[in-house]
Amino acid sequence: MTQPPKTPLLDQIxxxxxxxxxxxxxxxxxADELRAEMIDAVSRTGGHLGAGLGVVELTLAIHKIFDTPNDRLIFDVGHQCYPHKILTGRRERIRTLRQEGGLSGFTRRAESEYDPFGAAHSSTSISSGLGxxxxxxxxxxxxxVISVIGDGALSAGMAYEALNNAGALDARLIVILNDNDMSIAPPTGAMSAYLARMASGRAYMGIRERGKQLTSYLGRSFDRAITRAVEHARGYVTGGTLFEEMGFxxxxxxxxxxxxxxxxxxRNVRDHAEGPVLIHVVTQKGKGYPPAEEAADKYHGVSKFDVVTGTQxxxxxxxxxxTNVFAEALVQEAREDDKIVAVTAAMPAGTGLDTFDREFPERTFDVGIAEQHAVTFSAGLxxxxxxxxxxIYSTFLQRAYDQVVHDVAIQNLPVRFAIDRAGYVGADGPTHAGSFDVTYLSTLPNFVVMAAADEAxxxxxxxxxxxxxxxPIAFRYPRGEGVGCELPVRGEVLxxxxxxxxxxxxxxxxLSLGTRLADSLLAAEDLEAAGLSTTVADARFAKPLDRAMILKLARDHDVLVTVExxxxxxxGSHVMQLxxxxxxxxxxxxxxSMVMPDHFVEQAKPEAMYAACGLDRKGIVDTVFKALGTDAGKISTGATKA
Structure with a gap:
């Protein structure tokens, strides 16, 4: 492990x-020292690297010019917030990022007064900032109020809803569009910077305001028409016509x-601007660290890595x-059926659909960060x-729940939902945990809901x-590796x-649903050793329930424990209803019924999260003992029925 970098200026901040x-x-x-500090910290903990490196100068500039935390700084998603955390009193803990008991990988209100709004999902910054x-x-x-949003997050409909509302309200909101991927309009060097300074300066702002006062005497509609015409013309020069039309x-x-x-x-915007302002800055993901500059996708989220070589x-x-098992199985099925198509909301690699895309590019659709559109687009298909x-990840599918209900379930359309990241996901914490999909899908008529116990x-x-x-049919599966079971050549139709x-x-x-089956089998061994003959069943389906199997389990056993x-x-609630x-x-x-606790569980390794919540081998055994009103020491081999 390399030594921490020398940071004489940063040490003063x-x-x-x-x-x-x-x-x-x-x-x-x-800026150089802040970038070096961030690289060293993330090399030790893993986390999101490229996005933060791209906003080092921007973060410094915002905190220098604006009076945070009295002025509110909101980062969209939060992948890029590590430099912000270093500058806002959290440097001593920065090497605890995403670790159990450590700093969150995203902005979080409970962590600092400099985080006025918590984030982790995209496209919320403009709406919250406007509020x-x-x-x-x-x-x-x-x-x-300053909202920093990336061009990727700007692909979501919610961002445009907020822009539209902000322009109409004429509120004092500063939106900074961090264009770091597909530049909407590339900067043109010194001339672009000169025009930006002129347009944001006192002279132009004064002329603009006096012009608005003058035209206001001609009537509201005439005033608005002239103002929009002037701004529209200026937009052709600056590339901001769309935003000007929305009132920015x-x-x-x-x-x-x-x-x-x-x-x-x-400074000019702080001192002279009125109403909603959008500042378009162009940055480079991974800026200042060559491995991240050369492969932005591989260095967006990283495990621990060697700073010198970049090797993760x-x-x-x-x-x-x-994820890989799903992707390969889907490719296999698509070879047999040319009607199969794949849809992702800006997560082709995360969901494994990049594998599908390589073989079937014309049947793969990445719709951007737009889960609502992804669901209704799928319904149309x-x-x-x-x-x-x-x-779609479990936690991201929540963003499209109305579309799942209205556009899919009510019309009984055969959309297939592949729900990745089911259950606890570890370092990303509660914002990314797949906690609610079984509950929010199983309540819907017409739905079939499955959960895979293993990769087979x-x-x-x-x-x-x-x-x-x-x-409609859905199946869920967790992040990470399978259990190592033998895989069939091709799946069977259940x-x-x-x-x-x-x-x-x-x-x-x-009675287990999902990948708690492995721990259920281990718990059964412990119970057998304590003299409790134990059946283990894999439900496979949360909806419809296997009524015959569940009723038989209930009638033939003294204790029935569901685990999910x-x-x-x-x-478990559906089983109890039955x-x-x-x-x-x-x-x-x-x-x-063993379920996740009724509170959000903080980041840790997934196995530690399950153990803390009692959803592991020991927790299952303890639940059985409590149901019987005894403990392991009082249960002997051949115990009679309670």
């Missing part, structure tokens, strides 16, 4: 107030790494990842006889979904609503 006392001429060196700006107006408080004063594009350009523009530490896999697989089951479920044409008995017993029944990687109200309807909870059956 404890809070943004210290930064504001520093002369502008020293800022480039400070803060309007609140300031209502309370008579004078403050700046547009500045840029400017070089987001040139502090000589950034600082005067931000990778644990040797024991089994293929669930389904109406025409195609078989769309919408591969996942192959079966991909084929089952491909063959299911009578309505009977809808049919589970399987994995282990036979007589006293205790453990989901929230209250999911699989048993209550059948009158089986009125007798001697001791029923327990």
């Amino acid at each position: 404890h809070l943004p107030a210290d930064l504001r006392r520093m002369d502008d001429s020293r800022m480039p060196q400070l 803060m700006a309007v609140a300031s107006q209502l309370s008579g408080t004078k403050r700046n 004063f547009h500045i840029g594009p400017i070089d987001g790494h040139n502090l000589e350009h950034l600082l005067p523009v931000l 530490a990778k644990a040797k896999p024991n089994a293929p990842s669930y 389904a109406t025409e006889g195609y078989k769309p697989f919408a591969a 089951e996942l192959k079966h479920m991909v084929r089952t979904a491909a063959a299911h044409d009578t309505g 009977e809808i609503g049919k589970g399987r008995i994995v282990r036979e017993g007589t006293k205790v029944a453990i 990687e989901g929230s209250i109200g999911g699989f 048993l209550a309807e059948e009158g089986l909870l009125d007798g001697g059956l001791r029923m327990r």
